[in-house]
Amino acid sequence: MLLRKIYQVGYRPTNRLFATFPPSYIHPIFRHADQVALQEANDFERHTFLPVRPANSSQTSSVFYDPLVAKFTNHIMRKGNKILARGLLENHLFGLVLIKCLGIRQTTITQNDDSDWIASLFLKKNWNKDAIQSESSFDAMVAWRIQRHLINTSLKKCWTSSKKNVFRTQTFMEIKRVQLAKYATNPNVELNPYKLLHQAVANSRPFLQTTPIKRGGHTYQVPIPIRPNASLAIALEWLINAGKEKDDDTRFWKQLAKEIIDAAEGVGKVIKRKQDLHRVCEANRAYAHYRWG
Template identity: 75%
Template sequence: MLLRKIYQVGYRPTNRLFATFPPSYIHPIFRHADQVALQEANDFERHTFLPVRPANSSQTSSVFYDPLVAKFTNHIMRKGNKILARGLLENTFMEIKRVQLAKYATNPNVELNPYKLLHQAVANSRPFLQTTPIKRGGHTYQVPIPIRPNASLAIALEWLINAGKEKDDDTRFWKQLAKEIIDAAEGVGKVIKRKQDLHRVCEANRAYAHYRWG
């Protein structure tokens, strides 16, 4: 009977038909900061009695969990080899620590935490504008448009990874990636230049910004 309905012309199955859990099931609130926010908003008791979906394997309440590090690991990963991606990122963090400790001898104000440096590097590398081709009157214009936050984060991570791959044959990937993260955290390097070049192109084409709503 179900297959007969599916093959009927114009039949639109509902999400409930194929979903594992009904929409009334909420997603798990596993992070401590989110739980504290619910308690401060006096909304914790209401969530206590709601049905909850099971948490994913990547969702954890550990204090060592960093969403940005987990996303960066997924961007580094190729062909599902997450163990290799984690190893490369761990080596990158160790190289960052080693480089920063060498600077610490002459400058005690150097940041030694590689996690903070990664967050700062990504924040400095995220673009805010990009150009998209829009055709008007037989001509194609490069129109500057704002970038969504999730897309901006993905672009910054990919830029850092690609900059790490642009290396000499005798240089390891994680060493080059560590150098690019340190440079981006300080506001210099290939990734920052690429971001500035993109914003410069958007500035040069700002006269065509009105075509975005045409």
């Protein structure tokens, strides 16, 4: 019954119908600051025994975690290549870092600095599985299981590619370089790439858009307000598309950095596009009542 409803022509499925977890399941509280806030509000005890949905793979308790950056990464991602998407925006090394984290665990366990654990991981030689199991510590078992998992999934490719692309740099790094060059003459310039991204997205969010509605044989472009989530998605897409409009010899991350800085300052292609849209909406305000009936 449900499936028939979903695949019906013209039927728009909502998140509610695809939800795996009932609404009684709360969203995970994974950030340290949020947990501290709960404790201070004396609400921690209540949340302790509530059923919780699993966290997304991108949600971490890192102090550097930023929801908007995670969202932007997902919008940049094409064909599920998150390694590339993260590389373009911030860090292309996370696969390597993950392996290295495990590597340091291994060396602390076996106390043998000369055994190159990362290499043995991929060459499938010299696995000292027995050494790990004899330690029988939780960390060692976790390390061994993740090691096995990494071999099965193709992280080898990630490691080699990150090694080759040493020169590939990132949007945030480029923003910092550009702004630091300005800083020499103007000490009031904003240097924080996270703040600049937030400001750029806030500046480029549209509040109105037009939709075609047919009345009396004519199709009118009727202005309608946009919901906050939709306007965020539009702003991110506009930024990405602006980054793609570049010369052939310019890198995407370099252009994207330029567009983010421009949008944060209230100038540039994205801001112009938003203003153009608002202008059309303003011109068609006479048709606004076609939205109803």
